[in-house]
Each structure stands twice: as C-alpha cells, then as structure tokens.
Amino acid sequence: MIDLYYAPTPNGHKVTLFLEEAELDYRLIKVDISKGDQFRPEFLAIAPNNKIPAIVDHAPADGGSPVSLFESGAILLYLAEKTGTLLSHSPRERQxxxxWLFWQVGGLGPMLGQNHHFNHFAPQAVPYAIERYQVETQRLYTVLNKRLGTSPWLGGDEYSIADIACWPWVNAHQRQRIELENYPAVKNWHARILTRPATERAMLQAQMNPEVAKG
Incomplete structure (x- = not known):
C-alpha cells in the first residue's frame, strides 16, 4: 500500500495518473493547502519542502522499512523503477x-505555475509578469508541439512518465489562456491521454473522498 499525500493540482494528478496506470494499491490523504496543512510537522517529516505530492511506500522493493519521497518527478521515477512500467527498458528511449521528464519539472511546471499565479491569484495585476509568463508558456507549448509532431509520445514509441508529468499541466490550458487548436500535435496527444481509462479514474479522485483506500 502506498500513502499519497495529495491535493487536486497538476502535480498531485501526476501521481494518481501513474498509480492508476500501474494498478497499484494506494490511499489518498488530503493535504488542504488552503488551510496550511502542508506546514504541519507530520507532513514536513515526509515533505520538508512543504509541497505536495509526497508518498510513503509501505512495501518497498527491498522489503525494508517504509520509504517516503517528495517531489513529483522523483516519485514518478521511483514508482516506474519499482514497477518496471511506464519507463522504457531501451537505454535510448529511457534517456x-x-x-522530457526533467524538462517538465524544470520548465513546464514552474513557468505554467507562474502563469496560473499571476493570472488568477496575484493580489494585484502585474502586467509585466503576466506578459512574461504568457510568452514563456507559449514558447513551451511550441517546444512540446514540435516534439509531438515527430513522435507519438514524449519518450518515443511508448506512453511514459514523461507524458504523465506533462499532461496535467496541459490539461489546465484554459487557465493559461492557451488554445490547443494552435498546437495541433499537443491537442491530439492531450485527447489520447484524456480518454485512457486510467486517466478517467485518476481525475475522478479529485472529486472523491480522499481518505478512502483505492486499489
């Protein structure tokens, strides 16, 4: 059983997408970031950067004591290596x-997150910041569109943790003032992932009681 400390954000969705694809047993534990749950000592013991998601794996591959991890990219890599799924065994496709996984955690997520903040949450409008992050968002979508115009999936021929990492951010494209029609390869990729049964189950978790065990 894996405990997933979760909020229904793009980074939170990444992990439920993986867990559903791999059909792993897990329990969602809600972290209400609007109430400051992420600063509670018991959560900081698992996630010292006070951000979701975080996991505790009670059945690690080495059979030892529970393993806790924070940072969504690290969690995806850990789970892929543990299960042998969603990460190619071909050295070239793996790399x-x-x-693309690191591209997401280092660029797509942070830049789109700033887009969300300055468009929806900043206490006052900051035109320079709004424009800066909108332009960078468009640039990143162009990079993504170019890649997906030459490959069915970000890693190559197989759906992978790179796609899982990027998709929840693209799924929030309307909040970023992005029209997917302008990025046809991204639109096609987004639609294909949206209709995966595991994606449907994962996104449903945002509307369900997060204390109920799943698996």
Missing part, C-alpha cells in the same frame, strides 16, 4: 523519457 529520452528522462530528458
């Missing part, structure tokens, strides 16, 4: 997949 390509990791390249």
């Amino acid at each position: 390509t997949t990791l390249q």
Whole structure:
C-alpha cells in the first residue's frame, strides 16, 4: 500500500495518473493547502519542502522499512523503477523519457505555475509578469508541439512518465489562456491521454473522498 499525500493540482494528478496506470494499491490523504496543512510537522517529516505530492511506500522493493519521497518527478521515477512500467527498458528511449521528464519539472511546471499565479491569484495585476509568463508558456507549448509532431509520445514509441508529468499541466490550458487548436500535435496527444481509462479514474479522485483506500 502506498500513502499519497495529495491535493487536486497538476502535480498531485501526476501521481494518481501513474498509480492508476500501474494498478497499484494506494490511499489518498488530503493535504488542504488552503488551510496550511502542508506546514504541519507530520507532513514536513515526509515533505520538508512543504509541497505536495509526497508518498510513503509501505512495501518497498527491498522489503525494508517504509520509504517516503517528495517531489513529483522523483516519485514518478521511483514508482516506474519499482514497477518496471511506464519507463522504457531501451537505454535510448529511457534517456529520452528522462530528458522530457526533467524538462517538465524544470520548465513546464514552474513557468505554467507562474502563469496560473499571476493570472488568477496575484493580489494585484502585474502586467509585466503576466506578459512574461504568457510568452514563456507559449514558447513551451511550441517546444512540446514540435516534439509531438515527430513522435507519438514524449519518450518515443511508448506512453511514459514523461507524458504523465506533462499532461496535467496541459490539461489546465484554459487557465493559461492557451488554445490547443494552435498546437495541433499537443491537442491530439492531450485527447489520447484524456480518454485512457486510467486517466478517467485518476481525475475522478479529485472529486472523491480522499481518505478512502483505492486499489
């Protein structure tokens, strides 16, 4: 059983997408970031950066004591290596997949997150910041569109943790003032992932009681 400390954000969705694809047993534990749950000592013991998601794996592959992890990219890599799924065993495709995974955690997520903040949450409008992050968002979508115009999935021929990492951010494209029609390869990719049964189950978790065990 894996405990997933979760809020229904793009980074939170990444982990439920993986867990549903791999059909792992897990329990969602809600972290209400609007109430400051992320600063509670018991959560900080698992996630010292006070951000979701975080996991505790009660059945690690080495059979030892529970393993806790924070940072969504690290969690995806850990789970892929533990299960042997959603990360190619081909050295070349594996490296390509990791390249796009790190692109997401180092660029797509942070920049789109700033887009969300300055468009929806900043206490006052900051035109320079709004424009800066909108332009960068468009640039990143262009990079993504170019890749997906030449490959069915970000890592290559197989759906992978790179796609899982990027998809929840693209799924929030309307909040970023992005029209997917302008990025046809991204639109096609987004639609294909949206209709996966595991994606449907994962997104449903945002509307369900997060204390109920799943698996």
